Amino acid sequence: MAPLYLLRLQTALASHFDTIHVVTLPDGEAFKTWESLNLIFDALLRHGCDRKTVLFALGGGVVGDMTGFAAASYMRGVPFVQVPTTLLAQVDSSVGGKTAINHPLGKNMIGAFYQPQRVICDLDTLNTLPPRELSAGLAEVIKYGPIADMAFLEWMEAHVAELLARDPATMAYAVRRSCEIKAHVVGQDERESGLRAILNFGHTFGHAIEAGMGYGRWLHGEAVGCGMVMAARLSQRLGLVEDGFVVRLTRLIERVGLPVVAPVLDGADNAGRYLALMRVDKKSEAGEIKFVLIDGSGNALVRGAPDHVVAEVIETSCHA
Amino acid sequence: MAPLYLLRLQTALASHFDTIHVVTLPDGEAFKTWESLNLIFDALLRHGCDRKTVLFALGGGVVGDMTGFAAASYMRGVPFVQVPTTLLAQVDSSVGGKTAINHPLGKNMIGAFYQPQRVICDLDTLNTLPPRELSAGLAEVIKYGPIADMAFLEWMEAHVAELLARDPATMAYAVRRSCEIKAHVVGQDERESGLRAILNFGHTFGHAIEAGMGYGRWLHGEAVGCGMVMAARLSQRLGLVEDGFVVRLTRLIERVGLPVVAPVLDGADNAGRYLALMRVDKKSEAGEIKFVLIDGSGNALVRGAPDHVVAEVIETSCHA
Known part of the structure; x- marks a missing residue:
């Protein structure tokens, strides 16, 4: 993101801070x-940055997660601001205070719950997003939903074309409504002791896809898209939702350009x-996998x- | 500490937990x-430890600081218990929720404010402490004070002999009173926005000694002992305290076996x-060094x- 938006951010911050690194x-x-x-730590220490330093995370979810954890840990906590430049980061990862890095044995295993001072979404940044990242x-x-x-x-189903065309008013509504829902859920359960887990719909299967294929092969949103199909199908098998809803959700996921057939991770x-x-x-918990399941009328359970x-x-799902 | 107290802790925990790693x-x-x-992260992930896992930090301040930061960061936070086995950890580092690791460019630069569920001090552990660590x-x-x-x-000045002899009742009072004072200060300022900084009396000079000599050459408490002499002397130079008090404090520090002459860190x-x-x-802050100074009547300022x-x-102080 640096070449595209760094200058714009630096200009905006210049009058508020003495020094910008x-x-x-x-x-x-x-x-x-x-x-x-x-x-990040090397740069902060090399420049002698103190506890009044503010970190601005300009970029996608990876930059936001890492910058947030750096802010949480540097001198045991300095303020930070999220400036997400991808749709995924604007509607999800920048809101709610989850920060982390990966460990060779698991994704997001090391991190902190640490809230940004604010989240600034510049919708113009979405115009330069590659189509694959828009879909993700x-x-x-x-x-x-x-x-x-x-x-x-239903609104999304009726606006797939406008979303893929990045119609500004449509994108603005999608981002705003997503942040509203996320903030509402996180506000009731910041540290994920219960309700917040429903935000991980599609993520249990999705994380397995990401880890199994090697991080970076599929985008996180692609793995989540396919993971939602799998979680919906599991909900159906357990009698929680009609098969028709699985078909309906799969269709929407496919229409926005996401994979709906899961990868084979191990032939044997x-x-x-x-x-x-x-x-x-x-x-x-104690080796039992927790799934986020849906009921087809706007409720989730874990x-x-x-x-x-x-x-x-x-x-x-692998042979659909 | 493992060979000495591990079995005792494992036995105590065996009836409360299914598995102990x-x-x-x-x-x-x-x-x-x-x-x-x-x-720690490798072991937690290898054993499939989940968010209900409790970390017990059995050892001195280094083990407590690292285990605490591991607990703060593993899956964004799991519970932990401090079981300090050194005097330094019992009277200081285990209480108050400061956790951290060092960075090549600075001590305790990466960490979290994260409170243990409880702190368990077994005073018997002090009997096996080497004399140098007791002094530290x-x-x-x-x-x-x-x-x-x-x-x-004054009580310490009157009980130096009993402290050095590890008289149980004397040690119990020293540990209890230290924890009381620390808890009182931290309770008013958990995240070190102001008052808590007075607990770092002697630490600004002390950290420079540790970093300048290379961590581990002097024990932390030795550097702090000498650092208190330097901070008291600075307080005197700034007109905050009488020279007599500097002499008195230096005498006590020396009597418990701590260095009072600072090391030369750079001949040039x-x-x-x-x-x-x-x-x-x-x-x-902004390159200005903050010192904890004393007034000779039980008050500190930064x-x-x-x-x-x-x-x-x-x-x-280097040529006293």
Whole structure:
């Protein structure tokens, strides 16, 4: 993002701060590591930055997550501001205070709940987003429908063309409504002791896809899009939702350009591989995988499921 | 600590937890690094530990600081319990929720404010403490006198022999009173926006000594002991306290076996080296070093001081 928006941000901040230092981070989940985080710490210490320093996270979700965790940890906490430049970050990761880096054994395993002072969304940035990233961002927008707001789901179904064309008024509404829903949920459960977990609809399967393929192969939103299809199918198998709703949601996910067929992670024991990856998810408890399931009328619940049912959903989803 | 107390702790916990895993950390400030921290994350993930996992920090301040930061960051926060086995950790670092690791450019630069669920002090552990560590721990006990409680200072002066002999009742009172004072101060300012900084009496000079000599050469408490002499001398130069009080405090620090002559850190520009190291301290603001100074009647204040006065105190303290 640096070449495109750095100058604009620097200009806007120039009158408010004596000194502005720039740290450029490598982008992509594969770089959400301790080594990248340390680039921020090195720069802060080299410049003698104190506790009044404010970190501005200009970029997508990876930059926001890393900058947020750096802000949470540097001198045990300095203020930070999210300036998300991707749809995914604007509608999801920049709001709610989840910050983290990845560990070789799991995604987002090391981090903090740490709220930004504010989140600034410049919708102009979406015009330069590659189509694949636009679609990935729409996965997190779609998510808010089945878990919280069926009217929003219907609105999206009626505006797929405008969303893909990045019509400004349509994008503005999509971003605003997404942030409203997220803020409402997080406001009731900041530290994810219960309700907040519903925001991870599609993420349990999605994280397994990301980890199993190697971070960065599929975009996070792509994995979540496919993961929502799988979670909806699991909800149907458990009798929570009609098959028609699974078809309807799958259709919307496909129309915005997201994958709806899951990747085979292991030719010999594909379902076993998925299950093993999901067992290390942060939401699991004592080895039981927790799934976010939906009821087809705008409500979500978090519960476990028998391994053989999950395995069947995985096989169906990989060979749809 | 593992060989001495691990079995005792495991036995005590066995009836409360299904599974107990042990991670052994290298001890000493030099090992308070990301690499050591990662030993904890690796073990947690390898064993599939979830958010209900409780970390027990059995050991001294280094183990407590690292385990606390690991607990603060693992899956964005799991509960932890401090089980300090050194006097220093019992009277200071285990109480108050400061956790951190070191960065090559500064001590405790990366961490979190994160409170333990509880702190368990087994005074029997003090019997096996090497004399040098006992003295180092007494530095943090002495600290509480000049900043908060002159009666406690007098009590220490009257009980140096019993403290060095580890008389159980005397140690119990020293630990209890230290924790009371620390809890009182932290309770008013958990995130160190003001008052809490007085607990760092002796630490600004002390951190420079530790960083300048290389972590681990002097024990933290030794550096703090000498740092208190320097901070008292600076208070005297600035007209805050009588010279007699500096002599009195120096005498007590020396009697418990701590160094009172500061090390020369750079033969060519010793004061300059000290000042440079102190400028990256977390308490500095916009390059101004903040010192905790005392008034000789149980009160402390935090303020800057002219470089030339600080330099003179450094030179006097290095060649006392």
